[in-house]
Amino acid sequence: MTPPIDIVQVGLGPLGQMLTPVLEAKSSLRVVSALDIDPELAGTDLADLAGAGQGVSVSGTLDDALAPNPSVAVVTTVSELDRLWPQIQPLVEASIHIVSTCEELSHSWTTSPDLSRTIDEAAKSHGVSVLGTGINPGFLMDFLPSAVTAVCRRIDSVKVERIQDASSRRLPFRQKIGAGLNAEEFEQRTTAGKIRHVGLTESANFIAAKLGWSLDRTEDVVEPVITDVTVEGDDWVVEPGYATGVNQTGRGFIGDREVITLVFRAAVGQSDPHDTVSLTGDPDYSITVPGGTHGDVATCAIIANAIPSVIDALPGLRTMSDIPLVSCAP
CATH class of the missing domain: 3.30.360 (Dihydrodipicolinate Reductase; domain 2)
Structure with missing residues (x-):
């Protein structure tokens, strides 16, 4: 039996909290750590926030969040690419794959070619894939x-x-x-x-x-x-x-x-x-x-279901069109 993919959740706002039960319900995935910038959340059991993830304590520092050696970071923080990159750069440099709801990450090559190239080169250098997706952008309108x-x-x-x-x-x-x-x-x-x-x-x-x-x-x-x-x-x-x-x-x-x-x-x-x-x-x-299509429900689903495809994708900055086909993961 294939072991589950270990995940760190980054960002525990409303969408992040909605996502936790979806991740936990899949036998192929396992949330092993969580990170948020709100200092009041540090040390909180994830289940107290999201109704799932019992036993996972919210970390206040990146080092603590990476201690369980997650393979993938699910990042639900910002919409703008220039704000996202400083957040995910240390994760990429730690050889962690990225799946993010950042809308501008979904297809950034035309609008932000220089930063896209930077992200792509960093991801390839560390052997990981970086994907921005969701229901829209990421599926319904593209x-x-x-x-x-x-x-x-x-x-x-x-x-x-x-x-x-x-x-x-x-x-x-x-x-x-x-x-x-x-x-x-x-x-x-x-x-x-x-x-x-x-x-x-x-x-x-x-x-x-x-x-x-x-x-x-x-x-x-x-x-x-x-x-x-x-x-x-x-x-x-x-x-x-x-x-x-x-x-x-x-x-x-x-x-x-x-x-x-x-x-x-x-x-x-x-x-x-x-x-x-x-x-x-x-x-x-x-x-x-x-x-x-209900946006929140579908976004949580597609983020969770994209994780195995991102693991199997070629390293670099990816889009939904150049990773293995995303389908409902077990």
């Missing part, structure tokens, strides 16, 4: 549409719609999409870069790379979804005239022709949630997931 193009003889354009009802999502996500803000507050936070879904540009570049396209430019437009009726949940209310969430459209162009369109809408009380991939080409083709 890997999935790229795979679906396999049934077409020619692709002229790709459109993906991810329409989510965020009513059941965790509080940080609802805050991130601007739910409850008035139009002025929403605009201020958008201008400050506080409201946006990180990853549409990376997804567009992923698709373009798989199709052999060279995009001349990309754009990312963020707008509020304003309600004209009261929308409420268990512990929140959004009054008419306020934002229930965000509508964000990423576009990729070859010349003046829009060849990639990625529509991301996440709002509390959103009707008709769905995920749809629409291809224009020979032939036209589309698939739809009615009801959509």
